[in-house]
Amino acid sequence: MYDILLVEDERWVRTALRKTIEKTELPFRIIHETTNGMEAIDWLNDHTTSLVLTDIRMPVMDGLALYGRNPPPQSSYICSHY
Numbered sequence: 001m002y003d004i005l006l007v008e009d010e011r012w013v014r015t016a017l018r019k020t021i022e023k024t025e026l027p028f029r030i031i032h033e034t035t036n037g038m039e040a041i042d043w044l045n046d047h048t049t050s051l052v053l054t055d056i057r058m059p060v061m062d063g064l065a066l067y068g069r070n071p072p073p074q075s076s077y078i079c080s081h082y
Contacts, residue, residue, distance in 0.1 A: 003031040005047075007040045007054035007063065017053070037061030041069060 004021070008014045018030050031049060034040045038061045040052065054063035061069075 002028045002050040003048075004028055005040060005043065005049040005052045006030050006033045007035075007037060007052060007058070007066065008033070009035045009055060009058040013055070037063060037066030037069070040066055 006014055006017060008017070014033050018033075021028050021030060028051075032043055032047070034043055036058045037054070040054065041061075044052075052066075054066055056063040
């Protein structure tokens with residue numbers, strides 16, 4: 001099972017992504033959600049994940065800044081397009 005940290009500021013997008021991932025029945029699960037890059041960094045300081053799925057444009061810290069500030073080798077980053 002691959003764990004996903006979902007970083008997205010819009011609730012409806014987070015909900016849609018969660019439902020889509022669940023429907024695929026692939027070995028992925030969203031283990032945590034944050035609404036900006038700063039929250040994601042705070043969470044990643046104490047946790048690990050297989051994948052970070054992040055939006056690019058968000059308040060406080062966007063997805064590209066998140067990648068630049070915290071590129072852990074155990075995680076892959078996928079940025080959605082605007």
